[in-house]
Amino acid sequence: MSEIEKYIAPDTVSDAVKALSSGGVTILAGGTDLTPQVDAGRRSHAPTLMNIRRVDDLSGITQNKGETRIGCLTTVSEIKQSDLAPAILRQAADHFASEQIRNAATLGGNICNASPAGDMINPLLVLDASVELASWKEGAMEVRREPISRFFTGPGKTIKHDNELLIAVVFDTPGPDFVGYFRKSGPRPALEISTVSVGIGGDYKDGAFHNVRVAFGAVGPTPLRGKATEAMLEGQALTAEVIDKAARAAQDDATPIDDIRATSWYRTHLIAVFTEELLNNVCQN
Amino acid sequence: MSEQVAFQHIEKTSLIGTRIKKPDAPAKAIGKTRYINDMVLPQMLYGKILHAGRTHAEIVSIDTSEAEKLPGVHLVITAQDTPDLKLGFVKDNAPLKDKVRCERDEVAAVAAESEAIAAEALKLIKVTYKDLPPVYTIEDGLKDGAPVIQDRFPDNKSLSFKFTHGDMAAAEQKSDIILDDVFNVHYVTHCCMGTSCAIADFDHNGKLTIYSQTQYPYNYKMDLAPALGIDPGDIRVIQPPTGGSFGAKLDVYPFEPVAAILAQKTGRPVKILFDREEEFINSPTRQPARMHLRTGCTSDGILTFRAADVMMDNGAYTSWGPTVPVIMMRTVSGHYRVPVVDFKGQAVYTNNAYAGSFRGYGNVQMTYATAQHMDMLAEKLAKDHNLDPIEFRLKNAQKSGEVTPQKSFLRECALAECLTTAAEASDYVNKLNKYTAERAQEGRYKRGIGLASSIHNAGGAKIHKSDGCGTILKMDDYARVTVITGASEIGQGIDAVIAQIVAEELGVPTEHVNLVNNDSDLGPWDVGVHASRTTFIAGNGARRAAIKAKKQILAAASKQANVSADELDLRGGFVVQDKDGAVVTKLDKMLRQMHFQPEPDVVMVSDYYEPNSEPEGRDHISDHSAAYSHAVHIAEVLVDTYTGEVKVEKVTMAQDVGRVINRMGLEAQMEGGLAFGLGFALSEEMIFEEGRLKNPSFRDYKLPTAPDMPDLDIHFIESDCAEGPYGAKGIAELPTIVVAPAIANAVYNATGIRFFNPPMTPEKVARAIWEKKQV
Numbered sequence A: 001m002s003e004i005e006k007y008i009a010p011d012t013v014s015d016a017v018k019a020l021s022s023g024g025v026t027i028l029a030g031g032t033d034l035t036p037q038v039d040a041g042r043r044s045h046a047p048t049l050m051n052i053r054r055v056d057d058l059s060g061i062t063q064n065k066g067e068t069r070i071g072c073l074t075t076v077s078e079i080k081q082s083d084l085a086p087a088i089l090r091q092a093a094d095h096f097a098s099e100q101i102r103n104a105a106t107l108g109g110n111i112c113n114a115s116p117a118g119d120m121i122n123p124l125l126v127l128d129a130s131v132e133l134a135s136w137k138e139g140a141m142e143v144r145r146e147p148i149s150r151f152f153t154g155p156g157k158t159i160k161h162d163n164e165l166l167i168a169v170v171f172d173t174p175g176p177d178f179v180g181y182f183r184k185s186g187p188r189p190a191l192e193i194s195t196v197s198v199g200i201g202g203d204y205k206d207g208a209f210h211n212v213r214v215a216f217g218a219v220g221p222t223p224l225r226g227k228a229t230e231a232m233l234e235g236q237a238l239t240a241e242v243i244d245k246a247a248r249a250a251q252d253d254a255t256p257i258d259d260i261r262a263t264s265w266y267r268t269h270l271i272a273v274f275t276e277e278l279l280n281n282v283c284q285n
Numbered sequence B: 001m002s003e004q005v006a007f008q009h010i011e012k013t014s015l016i017g018t019r020i021k022k023p024d025a026p027a028k029a030i031g032k033t034r035y036i037n038d039m040v041l042p043q044m045l046y047g048k049i050l051h052a053g054r055t056h057a058e059i060v061s062i063d064t065s066e067a068e069k070l071p072g073v074h075l076v077i078t079a080q081d082t083p084d085l086k087l088g089f090v091k092d093n094a095p096l097k098d099k100v101r102c103e104r105d106e107v108a109a110v111a112a113e114s115e116a117i118a119a120e121a122l123k124l125i126k127v128t129y130k131d132l133p134p135v136y137t138i139e140d141g142l143k144d145g146a147p148v149i150q151d152r153f154p155d156n157k158s159l160s161f162k163f164t165h166g167d168m169a170a171a172e173q174k175s176d177i178i179l180d181d182v183f184n185v186h187y188v189t190h191c192c193m194g195t196s197c198a199i200a201d202f203d204h205n206g207k208l209t210i211y212s213q214t215q216y217p218y219n220y221k222m223d224l225a226p227a228l229g230i231d232p233g234d235i236r237v238i239q240p241p242t243g244g245s246f247g248a249k250l251d252v253y254p255f256e257p258v259a260a261i262l263a264q265k266t267g268r269p270v271k272i273l274f275d276r277e278e279e280f281i282n283s284p285t286r287q288p289a290r291m292h293l294r295t296g297c298t299s300d301g302i303l304t305f306r307a308a309d310v311m312m313d314n315g316a317y318t319s320w321g322p323t324v325p326v327i328m329m330r331t332v333s334g335h336y337r338v339p340v341v342d343f344k345g346q347a348v349y350t351n352n353a354y355a356g357s358f359r360g361y362g363n364v365q366m367t368y369a370t371a372q373h374m375d376m377l378a379e380k381l382a383k384d385h386n387l388d389p390i391e392f393r394l395k396n397a398q399k400s401g402e403v404t405p406q407k408s409f410l411r412e413c414a415l416a417e418c419l420t421t422a423a424e425a426s427d428y429v430n431k432l433n434k435y436t437a438e439r440a441q442e443g444r445y446k447r448g449i450g451l452a453s454s455i456h457n458a459g460g461a462k463i464h465k466s467d468g469c470g471t472i473l474k475m476d477d478y479a480r481v482t483v484i485t486g487a488s489e490i491g492q493g494i495d496a497v498i499a500q501i502v503a504e505e506l507g508v509p510t511e512h513v514n515l516v517n518n519d520s521d522l523g524p525w526d527v528g529v530h531a532s533r534t535t536f537i538a539g540n541g542a543r544r545a546a547i548k549a550k551k552q553i554l555a556a557a558s559k560q561a562n563v564s565a566d567e568l569d570l571r572g573g574f575v576v577q578d579k580d581g582a583v584v585t586k587l588d589k590m591l592r593q594m595h596f597q598p599e600p601d602v603v604m605v606s607d608y609y610e611p612n613s614e615p616e617g618r619d620h621i622s623d624h625s626a627a628y629s630h631a632v633h634i635a636e637v638l639v640d641t642y643t644g645e646v647k648v649e650k651v652t653m654a655q656d657v658g659r660v661i662n663r664m665g666l667e668a669q670m671e672g673g674l675a676f677g678l679g680f681a682l683s684e685e686m687i688f689e690e691g692r693l694k695n696p697s698f699r700d701y702k703l704p705t706a707p708d709m710p711d712l713d714i715h716f717i718e719s720d721c722a723e724g725p726y727g728a729k730g731i732a733e734l735p736t737i738v739v740a741p742a743i744a745n746a747v748y749n750a751t752g753i754r755f756f757n758p759p760m761t762p763e764k765v766a767r768a769i770w771e772k773k774q775v
């Protein structure tokens, strides 16, 4: 049994970060990962449970000087409905869980849960986003930025320290030529955890694809970037031949495993199918 | 007021076929219903069961001392505290085990002040096991020298079934086409939204009150008593609202006697409630089956024989699961005219999970095979002999009055009408040909259409000596009716149907009919809610009781008004003249006068309805149901041949319902029943590795969700069943039975690939398509 000794719900970011500095704190955002994991006995609560949902300023999407910033408490529903969220992020939000879960699930929770199948992470990799991590140092709040492509170290593991709060995600607001698509699969149209997800984005101009970024979910211990696929596609015109080669490069990028949800054969198969599908979408855009 | 009504005339109207709201629906929708899961009794303790988590082992020792010491723990029990208590279909099961035979086996149980303490106490119980060689397959179970699972069954063979009819050698000789295939149907489970729960409470006279989700409260006492060592007469069963059953509660399972034993020994009420993971691991499954089916046919499309050899993994104990051949063989021998039949069924003990009854009861499995064979024959006959696929089925479809080799009497048979109605409504033949032609063309997405049909008992199933139901009906001074019926309500809607039937007969609003049916001390006997029987049996009973009450009232009114009783009727809360509806008197006033008059009387009648059917019998030759019915489903699918995803876009359903009673309830049964079949066909599967369940959660056990539901085009065929209430037949299982093979046939039409081993998951479909491309 993991007993919660103390429950706190700070109103400000600095109070929240300060509370973290003394250790022994579990952060509660939407609770849609935390609660089932505790119930299943897969993790236990630290003595203090800190609900961060009352903290002002951690929610919402803003744009400023070419940068988009999404607060950690922004829910998947808010992202789904926002004009400020790039289309690829809205697509991922649209295929996320169910209405009820989307209303509670936060972006910060999805990232910090660090599941290889976390659906919001994939488009953030494509957008080359960074995360902002806040901690309390010598009487003041300190914030560091880390690229999300370096954030994950294993299933449920990240470079974030226990005393750090992920306060926001930031990325360069995509330009007018940016095109991005996300695709996930599972046996059901709703309430499905990805067996595979693929995201592709870049600037598509005059028939050629530039600044290409490709991301895969649920095919390795962390969400990952498809470097070989990106290299294959960079600067190319998306001919049938290039698309076919990219689909095969994608299969080299990812090394999925067998589990009860899918065999590695099927995951590898889907990676090629989705890569091809998304690149066709880019052409038709 | 009485002056005014004297001039009123009330037209004769009927409620039958209208839409009646389920009386408990609003409370369920707003969360007000108190399910058994919510119940708390004063002084109640919480029981929890230690499950073995291994599949075959001797229990060398159990040390409960640490658990007993934990503050808040009242009692810890093991098999040593419950010797010789037996349960199950062949009494091969026990509340707590002295040997482990499967993963779920109940080894010890705790009663404590809270669920958390009980859970903590389980961790403190030390069990030493000595693992035994396990058996996980039918083949291994049948090998010479195989480990013995149940001492009383040294060859590991549990139940077996046999039915033969006609000259097989001659039939084979006559056949121009013989199909020979093996179908493997997987494990699925009920997934009741309300997890399993029992609350047991003994009084000081040693009488047990058990709050239960059971579907058969009266025979339940008989099955529960030996597992407790008490007299069945000392058990009172109360059925609070339950979150679904679907067959899962048609037997006594160990948690129920365990709760009772804990209550008996502690002198306190004890509640056992499963969490979802416990529910997955410790509930019955649908009976899996390996069905070797052979079907013979002439080149002009006349069926010559069917031979089915069904092997079933019995699991470690015998509940209702391995009895399903009783229904399987009715489909083999009776769905379409089958002159020669050879049916064999054998269940084999293993260390796997064990099965109970589940909506469709064997017919979900068997129809998956027979309906695909019919489709394969139809395709061949169309191609080689130019026979229209509907014409082929019509040629073999029985007509009213025919009798099957097992002596099922198809008094009113609407199979042909179901076939033509569904085929026309969906434009079946044209689409079938069009999609077959498109299959060879390039393209990622393929459409397909598939037809399947089956038969099911629709007037109860006399597997016990009686298949009846008792009813007690009384009316009060305000013309309110109370019906005390043996029929259980587990969400299926008998509450609405009985109110409707009684209101129809007695001319009162449906809201003025109260149902009492959740207490075995009050209700008269009934077999239970299963086998699509309740509207048919309890509906007939309620109707007969209401007619008796009506007679009594009209007799009294006739004396008073000096008119012959058959010139009177009850309508809209009044006694009226039958011919013109002229009001004679108010019904409530009449009821009051009945017990104020010189020969006082109250309206209080009873009825026991026994359907006109014959007991199943050992030879399986009997008219075991008072009616039979058919359904045809035509599924239209879109297959993504790259990902293997199958989207069922539309299902056209035509079912012989005899007569529509509550249209809303009937539609809901069609929709809900179909959802079960859809999950079975496409996504639901219990994944076992060495007898252990690998996906005990809704994350990995894929129930269909709302967007999976296809558009439904539902056609009710009304064959007017002579025996059923107002002509109605039982309806609830066919929608689950027929849809999966219709989908399989549609997937074949789209892809050219047959799937004999459901579920047709995206991966399985994608792999098969990919493999076909490689050759």
Ligand SMILES: Cc1cc2nc3c(=O)[nH]c(=O)nc-3n(C[C@H](O)[C@H](O)[C@H](O)COP(=O)(O)OP(=O)(O)OC[C@H]3O[C@@H](n4cnc5c(N)ncnc54)[C@H](O)[C@@H]3O)c2cc1C
Pocket (backbone or CB within 6 Å): A026, A027, A028, A029, A030, A031, A032, A033, A034, A035, A036, A072, A095, A096, A097, A098, A101, A104, A105, A106, A107, A108, A109, A110, A111, A112, A113, A117, A118, A119, A120, A164, A165, A166, A167, A191, A192, A193, A194
């Ligand atoms: C039925 C169901 C369906 C689901 N479907 C999907 C799906 O389709 N796709 C998908 O990706 N996920 C899905 N999930 C998982 C989950 O909903 C998401 O990961 C969600 O985004 C988690 O956010 P949350 O706010 O609920 O996190 P919480 O559960 O509150 O927190 C998750 C973890 O992150 C930590 N944390 C939260 N916020 C911060 C922060 N700001 N800084 C530091 N640490 C933090 C918490 O301590 C905890 O360890 C589903 C879950 C359920 C129950």
